[in-house]
Amino acid sequence: MEPAVRGRRGSTELRPLLSGERGAQFGASASSPSALAVAAVLPAGGCGERMGVATPKQFCRVLGRPLISHTLQALERVCWIKDIVVVVTGENMETMKSIIQKYQHKGISLVEAGATRHRSIFNGLKALAGDQAYCRLSRPEVVIIHDAVRPFFEEDDLLKVVRAAREHGCSGYDLEFGTECLQLALKYCHANAKLVEGSPDLWKVTYKRDLYAAESIIKERISQKICIVMDMKEEKEHAGYLLETVLKNELNHVKVTSVVPCHDGSNIQHIILEQCYSFVCMNVMTTDFQNTQKLLGMLEESNLSVLYPVVVVSVHFLDFELGPLSQKMESLMWxxxxxxxxxxxxxxxxxxxxxxxxxxxxxxxxxxxxxxxxAALIKERNSALLGQLLVA
Amino acid sequence: MEPAVRGRRGSTELRPLLSGERGAQFGASASSPSALAVAAVLPAGGCGERMGVATPKQFCRVLGRPLISHTLQALERVCWIKDIVVVVTGENMETMKSIIQKYQHKGISLVEAGATRHRSIFNGLKALAGDQAYCRLSRPEVVIIHDAVRPFFEEDDLLKVVRAAREHGCSGYDLEFGTECLQLALKYCHANAKLVEGSPDLWKVTYKRDLYAAESIIKERISQKICIVMDMKEEKEHAGYLLETVLKNELNHVKVTSVVPCHDGSNIQHIILEQCYSFVCMNVMTTDFQNTQKLLGMLEESNLSVLYPVVVVSVHFLDFELGPLSQKMESLMWxxxxxxxxxxxxxxxxxxxxxxxxxxxxxxxxxxxxxxxxAALIKERNSALLGQLLVA
Incomplete structure (x- = not known):
């Protein structure tokens, strides 16, 4: 769990959160002129010695993407966090820049780490203090200090932290249960701090086994929705609908929806916008890929696959008794x-x-x-199997 | 980490461990007539409420097999543990019996759990105390109490525990750092107890994420050895050897060995006995499965696949330019x-x-x-892909 640091500028009132764009005023409402500016500092200067791997753990890949990018993505979802400051060592500065660019993270500032974790957090806070001439960041009222290696948290966890930051002054009582960070905040930043209890989800990737767990959790999360793209030529009660029924039975924890593409594909685009990462595409009456090709075109145009691999299973129904299967496979081999x-x-x-x-x-x-x-293809998302023609 | 309980019978000297059969005298040697009888108690009466799943965590499946079976397997590897007592609730007694039978665990006694973890451990110790008329167990000198949900430990961890059990009497100092179990042992069993530090491997499966991690760790462990069974018809420098070279490059953390089956298959049987769970079987000059069939026959006769799924990849080399691929696939479809x-x-x-x-x-x-x-087939061990004919 990470402490929140309350800045020198005293905040006024904290209202229920409003959903809105990044950088929107926190808790602003018609009846309340007050706003609470919130920023986050991510110390990411660690070297990952407990992990037993050469790569610092924040840069270890989870589903092909560095762990810190997963954490940034989770923070970006919280619309009321205005700025995110990532603190990295000089030697990892370029790596971090390319991660931000490749995975299209927005509103991130980079600051160089200090010799210790404490100094790194201090550098991050300084960048937000707004007393440096070159600083483009506005001074926040609450700063959340969040480990780069904790990609799993709920907005509620952070909300608790921010609430506590508003409600609590600096008390000796809190510090008794505090961590090193709390003491740092108190001592060097003239800031108030409190320890807030987090949910069990808020765990930290420390050992190699945690990377395995993180990858499995993320795979499970992005496989919770499957969209079946029906063949337009298909009639009701045909193969596609039968498969939908069976899939719903087999995958009873997964939300399986089906859609018949409309002429401009806008209903598919809507599903892509809703971040569905798993598609089953029917090609019922023919052995060509017409339906699959259309879907792939739309997916390629979207940004969907920037963050996670998107699985597309191109399904073809053939009666195996009408001639040898291998002949029919020929046209599908491409x-x-x-x-x-x-x-x-x-x-x-x-x-x-x-x-x-x-x-x-x-x-x-x-x-x-x-x-x-x-189910296996969607769950595993293993690129080794791409282009294979499987037979059921 | 689990405490060791030293029985009322004072032991004499602890010598370096000798490898040998289960139940062999601990530390017995020509120069030392002394022996230390060691037993283990596994409290397994938990209901797994933190796991967020209906099944108690010790019965959750990891690679298709209940977690407690993995823990028992790990304990069985330690030849100097004479008896293992598993403490389960009455309602899980039949489940536990069938697990022991299905996975061929030996030397296990079952005892009914009490209302609390403490009472359960007490019941386990009582069964070992040997003062009940019906008891077939011999009274041990050291009892290791080990969580059923800690499948990962090294023999050294247990050795430390047993050493500490020998060296330490009951001291107030130890108890200050002790756990509930230590106090239990002291209070009710007239036994001595000490807390011993374990390695980071000795972690406990608590949350659902730990099940994911456990499965990945076990998959990685059993995929560390790959045996390539060469085609007897094959000449040196042919396809099989080329693939061996490429596999060694691609999987540089894995031990890849190759073997040409001898006439009676004894060299393959030797590899099976060494617990290799991954086979790549070459069928170079023909499109039949002769070589694969032989290997499968030997695997079916062995007990190898009782504990883990064994992966066999039947490899067939075909020149794709000599006629359409689909024709050649026909004979392989069976x-x-x-x-x-x-x-x-x-x-x-x-x-x-x-x-x-x-x-x-x-x-x-x-x-x-x-x-x-x-590499993917061996790593994932996903039964959904069995019988598929993949193309590289």
């Missing part, structure tokens, strides 16, 4: 080249052939197996 | 039925076709991609 192409945009494309048998029992078994394969 | 068959024995079979191109650059690219796919 999914391999296609997959290599979209991989550049962090989209993982796989093909899946489902036996559209006339035998009801065989069809159900094939649908069920298809659902299991889809 | 891998699907075969895979369903061996899945019953917890063996995950996948097929992999590698382009044995005459073009050196294409061949290398295909080998590299093949190595990436093999």
């Amino acid at each position: 999914i391999r080249k296609f997959a290599v192409e979209v991989k550049k945009r962090n989209i993982l494309l796989c093909g899946l052939i489902i036996n559209y048998s006339q035998d009801e029992q065989k069809l159900q078994e094939s649908l069920r197996q298809g659902a299991v394969i889809i | 891998i699907r039925k075969f895979a369903v068959e061996v899945k019953k024995r917890n063996i995950l079979l996948c097929g992999l076709i590698i382009n044995y191109s005459q073009d050196e650059q294409k061949l290398q690219e295909s080998l590299r991609q093949g190595a990436v796919i093999i």
Whole structure:
């Protein structure tokens, strides 16, 4: 848990949070002229010695992206945090800059770390103090000090911190339960500080096993929504709808929705905007990729895959009894080249052939197996399998 | 970390450990007639409320097997622990019995849990006290109390505990740093107790995220060895050896060995006995599965897959330019039925076709991609992909 530091400028009243854009006034409302400017400092100068890996833990990759980028993304979601200051060592300054650029983080300032964690936090606070001539940051009223290696927290956790920062002056009582940071804030920044209890989610990535856990948690989170893009040629009660039913049964913790693309694709774009990272695309009556190609085009145009790999499973229904399966696979084999192409945009494309048998029992078994394969592809998000043509 | 309890029978001298069979005398040597009988008590009556899942955490599945079975397996590796007493609630007694039977655990006694963790440990100790007429257990000199939800520890951790049990009487100093268990041991069992520091490996599965971490750690551990079974028809410098080189480059933390099966298969059996859980089986000159079938036969006869799923990747080299790939795939498609068959024995079979191109650059690219796919199949051990025919 991280302490909040209350700045020298005393705040007035804290109102319930309003949702709005980054940098919007905190708690501003018609009846309250008061606003609370909140900033965050992320000390990220650690060298990760407990991790047992060469890379400092904040730069270790989780789902292909440095851990600190996941933490920044979580902070960016909180619209009332105005500025974020990341404190890194000189040697990691360029790495950090390229992370900010590649993953399109906004409103981040970089400050060089000190010799100790304390000095680093102090440098971060100084940058926010606004008493340096070159400083473009406005002076906040509350500063949240947040570990770069704690990517999991709820807005409520931070809200508690900010509330405590408003309510508490500097008391000896609080300090008895405090951490090193609290003492630092008190001693050097002429600031008030208090320790606030966090939720169990607010854990810190410390050991290598925590990286495994972080990756699994993130994979689970982004696999909570699956969108089935139906084939326009498809009639009700056809294969796509059958698969939807089976998927809903197999994945009962996942929100499975289906959509028939409208002429301008705006309904698909809406789903992309809602950050759905898993798509199952039906190509029912043909062996070509028309439907999948359209979807991939829209995904490539969007920014969706900047933060997480997007999985697209291109599903093809074929009756295995109408001639050898291998012949039908021939025309689908070029999914391999296609997959290599979209991989550049962090989209993982796989093909899946489902036996559209006339035998009801065989069809159900094939649908069920298809659902299991889809679930695995979405859950694992493993790029080693891109371009493969799987058979259910 | 778990305390050790020293029984009422004072032990004499502790000598360096000798490796040997379960139940062998601890530290017995020609020059020392003394022996130290060690037993372990596993309190496993918890209900897992912090886990946020319905199943008590000791019964949550990690790689398909209940967590407590992983802990028992780790304790069984320590040859000088004579008896293991698992304390479970009445309602979980049958579940526990079936776990012991299914995963072939030996030397385990079951005792019913009490209303609290303390009472449960007490019941476990009572069973070992040997003062009950019906008790078949011999009275140990040292008892290790080990959480059922700590599957990761080294023999050294336990050795430290046993050493401390020998060296320390009951001191007030130790108790100041002690846990609830220490006090229990002291108060009710007329036994001596001490707190011993454990390694960071000795962590406890508490939250759901810990289950993710445990699964990843175990997957990593059992994927540290890969055995390439070469095709007997193959000449030196052929495809199998090329793939071996590429695999060694791609997986530089993994021990990759290759073996040409001898006539009676004894060299493969030796590798199975050494607990290698990942096999890559070459079928170079033909499109049949002769080599893979032999290996599967040996794996089915062994007990290897009782504890972990064994991955077998059946590799087939084909020149993609000599006719359409789909025709060649036809004969390989029956891998699907075969895979369903061996899945019953917890063996995950996948097929992999590698382009044995005459073009050196294409061949290398295909080998590299093949190595990436093999690495993913071995690392993930995902049964959803069994029977699939992947293409590199």
